[in-house]
Amino acid sequence: MTEPLFREDSYRREVEARVLAAGANGIVLDATVFYARGGGQSGDRGRFLLADGSSIEIVDAVYDADRRTILHIPAAGATPPAAGESVVARLDWDLRYRRMRAHSALHLLTAVLPYPVTGGSVGDGEGRLDFDSGEAVLERGDIERRLNALIATDAEIRARWIGDDELAANPGLVKTLSVKPPTGAGRVRLIEIVGLDLQPCGGTHVARSGEIGRARVVGVEKKGKINRRVRIALDDGGA
Numbered sequence: 001m002t003e004p005l006f007r008e009d010s011y012r013r014e015v016e017a018r019v020l021a022a023g024a025n026g027i028v029l030d031a032t033v034f035y036a037r038g039g040g041q042s043g044d045r046g047r048f049l050l051a052d053g054s055s056i057e058i059v060d061a062v063y064d065a066d067r068r069t070i071l072h073i074p075a076a077g078a079t080p081p082a083a084g085e086s087v088v089a090r091l092d093w094d095l096r097y098r099r100m101r102a103h104s105a106l107h108l109l110t111a112v113l114p115y116p117v118t119g120g121s122v123g124d125g126e127g128r129l130d131f132d133s134g135e136a137v138l139e140r141g142d143i144e145r146r147l148n149a150l151i152a153t154d155a156e157i158r159a160r161w162i163g164d165d166e167l168a169a170n171p172g173l174v175k176t177l178s179v180k181p182p183t184g185a186g187r188v189r190l191i192e193i194v195g196l197d198l199q200p201c202g203g204t205h206v207a208r209s210g211e212i213g214r215a216r217v218v219g220v221e222k223k224g225k226i227n228r229r230v231r232i233a234l235d236d237g238g239a
């Protein structure tokens, strides 16, 4: 299995790690800063720097079938390192940081729109959530004003862990119906935007809401009788 360093420190950009295996499926390290695809957030991109001065482009990171081992997917045609070799795994930080900001903005969007979430994804500086908003009227400009007001409070964003039993006793914490929090490991990670939002999440977030900067609501679309898709984008990047 791979030690997922991004879970405790989303700001860590690189790590020196040992190659445990490298095959057609991908490259496995003993530890990584690369977020593996999940919960609507894409896998990280970046490079592995090798001892001989060469480097390998990594285009994605995914979980293996055991959900504990992370496979780093090299660009087509790359020669993988040998097992036992040491590499420096370095993120495409600009991309990751835009994802952290957009992802954190989506948490605040669920505070603005307190409806069940049925789906969502985080892209490069943009993201979307689908809400079962019933008969409520969602107005783009109003959502954008309220979202930016929450961002501007510069609230602390922090993680804490609770037991599966504690989560089961508080089902109201789970806003996202389509992505069940990963229970079974005995504990679940909660992301708290202090005073504003609390929900289970395994993704990467910024430390304070002010880091998100201004966000735009770029679309509110009908996805069904009671379902609305809300798209947001960071003002300085993304769609």
Ligand SMILES: [Zn+2]
Pocket (backbone or CB within 6 Å): 103, 107, 191, 201, 202, 203, 204, 205
């Ligand atoms: Zn999250």
